[in-house]
Amino acid sequence: MAKPKVLISDELSPRSIEIFSERGCDVDFKPGLKPAELRAIIGQYEGLAIRSATKVTAEVLAEAKKLKVVGRAGIGVDNVDIKAATARGVVVMNTPFGNAITTAEHAIALMFAVARQIPEANASTQAGKWEKNRFMGSELSFKTLGLIGCGNIGSIVADRAIGLKMRVLAYDPFLSDQRAAELGVEKATLDQVLERADFITVHTPLTEQTKNILSRANLMKTKKGVRIVNCARGGLVDELAVRDLLVSGHIAGAGFDVFTVEPAKENVLFGTPNLVCTPHLGASTVEAQENVALQVAEQMSDYLLTGAVVNSLNMPNVSAEDAPKLAPYLDLAEKLGSFAGQLTDTDIKAVSIEYEGQVAALNIKPLSQVALMGVLRPQLDTVNMVNAPAIARERGVDVAEVKHERDSDYHSLIRLSVTTEKYTRSVTGTLFGGKHPRIVEIKGIEIEAEFGQHMLYITNDDKPGFIGRLGSLLGEHKVNIATFHLGRDTPGGSAIALVQVDQPISPELLTKIAALESVVQAKVLTF
Numbered sequence: 001m002a003k004p005k006v007l008i009s010d011e012l013s014p015r016s017i018e019i020f021s022e023r024g025c026d027v028d029f030k031p032g033l034k035p036a037e038l039r040a041i042i043g044q045y046e047g048l049a050i051r052s053a054t055k056v057t058a059e060v061l062a063e064a065k066k067l068k069v070v071g072r073a074g075i076g077v078d079n080v081d082i083k084a085a086t087a088r089g090v091v092v093m094n095t096p097f098g099n100a101i102t103t104a105e106h107a108i109a110l111m112f113a114v115a116r117q118i119p120e121a122n123a124s125t126q127a128g129k130w131e132k133n134r135f136m137g138s139e140l141s142f143k144t145l146g147l148i149g150c151g152n153i154g155s156i157v158a159d160r161a162i163g164l165k166m167r168v169l170a171y172d173p174f175l176s177d178q179r180a181a182e183l184g185v186e187k188a189t190l191d192q193v194l195e196r197a198d199f200i201t202v203h204t205p206l207t208e209q210t211k212n213i214l215s216r217a218n219l220m221k222t223k224k225g226v227r228i229v230n231c232a233r234g235g236l237v238d239e240l241a242v243r244d245l246l247v248s249g250h251i252a253g254a255g256f257d258v259f260t261v262e263p264a265k266e267n268v269l270f271g272t273p274n275l276v277c278t279p280h281l282g283a284s285t286v287e288a289q290e291n292v293a294l295q296v297a298e299q300m301s302d303y304l305l306t307g308a309v310v311n312s313l314n315m316p317n318v319s320a321e322d323a324p325k326l327a328p329y330l331d332l333a334e335k336l337g338s339f340a341g342q343l344t345d346t347d348i349k350a351v352s353i354e355y356e357g358q359v360a361a362l363n364i365k366p367l368s369q370v371a372l373m374g375v376l377r378p379q380l381d382t383v384n385m386v387n388a389p390a391i392a393r394e395r396g397v398d399v400a401e402v403k404h405e406r407d408s409d410y411h412s413l414i415r416l417s418v419t420t421e422k423y424t425r426s427v428t429g430t431l432f433g434g435k436h437p438r439i440v441e442i443k444g445i446e447i448e449a450e451f452g453q454h455m456l457y458i459t460n461d462d463k464p465g466f467i468g469r470l471g472s473l474l475g476e477h478k479v480n481i482a483t484f485h486l487g488r489d490t491p492g493g494s495a496i497a498l499v500q501v502d503q504p505i506s507p508e509l510l511t512k513i514a515a516l517e518s519v520v521q522a523k524v525l526t527f
């Protein structure tokens with residue numbers, strides 16, 4: 001197998017290069033590429049490792065013909081167009097914990113810096129002014145800290161703040177009572193945080209709901225003398241309003257690590273008194289950068305080399321242990337989906353994927369996604385394993401996954417049923433010898449067949465003479481039969497023939513087959 005090629009396009013710790021190479025990837029380290037330069041070369045790579053500088057836009061992804069995975073060495077993925085990546089089947093992963101402590105420490109550092117005006121005092125002292133009376137600070141002990149967002153970073157900030165004897169309020173709609181109690185924080189509404197906090201720090205992602213969460217109107221609800229810290233994302237806080245309120249004295253101090261536009265070479269906040277700024281340094285410690293670089297390189301290599309998926313934002317996780325076990329079932333599930341999809345020529349209303357036996361004990365999410373991809377692909381070229389669930393949802397296809405505990409004759413079975421306006425059709429398969437996909441049932445009729453490259457699926461009335469007529473017709477057209485499998489519900493009832501042939505069947509020949517006596521339906525299938 002050729003080594004997968006990975007591009008590192010941001011300043012990642014050199015540890016990542018070592019890990020990619022040790023794991024068996026070819027790696028190019030090219031930080032600081034301009035968007036046009038990235039678009040020009042991205043087509044060569046299966047993996048792209050980034051921090052926050054590289055923007056993985058729809059335009060970049062359109063050139064990324066081989067790309068399988070984007071790995072963000074860090075938490076925020078707002079520099080990746082996840083929708084476009086999903087549409088192209090590119091897995092997006094991040095490292096959700098590697099820089100959380102470091103970033104929480106930076107938020108605490110900014111709180112201290114703002115409370116004691118350390119940067120201004122430093123500049124004044126080094127300028128020889130010795131302005132001892134100018135810098136009157138405020139203690140953190142026994143003050144109230146209001147957190148907006150209490151996830152990974154917010155909860156570490158809470159822990160450190162409690163250690164500093166602060167009282168912590170947390171506004172986070174997804175924070176459970178139990179977790180709040182474990183953390184020792186008081187759950188609060190946004191208004192309670194605004195009205196009661198002496199310090200407010202934000203720790204949410206930037207979403208439609210959180211954008212401008214500290215708006216001018218909300219900032220006006222805060223206590224006079226409040227101090228604000230944003231170490232999460234630019235756009236969460238109204239920068240112009242903070243400037244005005246710092247100038248008016250309503251806000252006593254503010255610490256900003258992140259800005260609405262980055263790199264922030266200029267900003268409305270700059271030059272305002274009692275403001276401390278850092279250039280998005282939240283994650284910039286040796287420890288955090290080692291952690292995230294190592295993690296992202298391990299996760300991406302694992303995906304490229306074994307199919308294991310960890311910390312993905314657009315795919316179910318598959319552990320390194322599960323990946324090899326799932327591989328043959330992924331093949332079976334995709335083929336069953338494709339079989340059903342190729343037989344369907346009207347709108348699909350529902351797809352159900354049932355698992356029985358040993359396969360039911362595995363992580364079935366990726367199997368269902370790949371099966372769904374197989375079903376939808378004949379109707380939609382752009383479907384892939386990553387975007388299949390989203391496409392099914394958009395099209396109103398109801399997808400059900402069922403695990404059965406009942407015993408069966410096979411060690412594992414996957415049954416895929418497709419419902420259209422006219423019918424529900426099912427196909428069931430298993431693995432022979434643990435790795436060879438086989439069809440064992442179609443529409444409830446037992447049959448045993450391999451999946452071949454060129455196949456003919458025929459339903460017919462079970463009457464004498466049909467096999468002879470079909471064999472002669474194929475022979476006349478120089479089509480060689482490789483395998484021939486038959487099944488029927490009852491003698492003289494409905495029958496199915498699955499014929500694997502060595503040559504493709506032309507549309508003209510298919511018309512003749514469909515016109516043979518006793519044939520109800522004839523379809524060409526390819527795998």
Ligand SMILES: NC(=O)c1ccc[n+]([C@@H]2O[C@H](COP(=O)([O-])OP(=O)(O)OC[C@H]3O[C@@H](n4cnc5c(N)ncnc54)[C@H](O)[C@@H]3O)[C@@H](O)[C@H]2O)c1
Pocket residue numbers: 074075076077096099100103148149150151152153154171172173174175203204205206209210231232233257258280281282283284
């Ligand atoms: N400055 C830096 O260098 C740096 C480094 C790492 C992370 N970050 C940023 O820090 C932020 C937090 O990261 P995290 O790892 O803690 O994320 P997280 O997902 O663990 O936590 C985010 C929390 O925000 C909460 N939340 C979501 N919507 C909310 C809303 N409308 N109101 C209140 N709370 C809401 C969520 O429930 C969650 O608990 C992210 O924006 C991340 O990108 C910045």
Ligand SMILES: O=C(O)CC[C@@H](O)C(=O)O
Pocket residue numbers: 051052073074075076077099280282283284
């Ligand atoms: O990579 C960085 O320096 C910033 C990372 C940070 O914003 C994140 O979201 O993880």
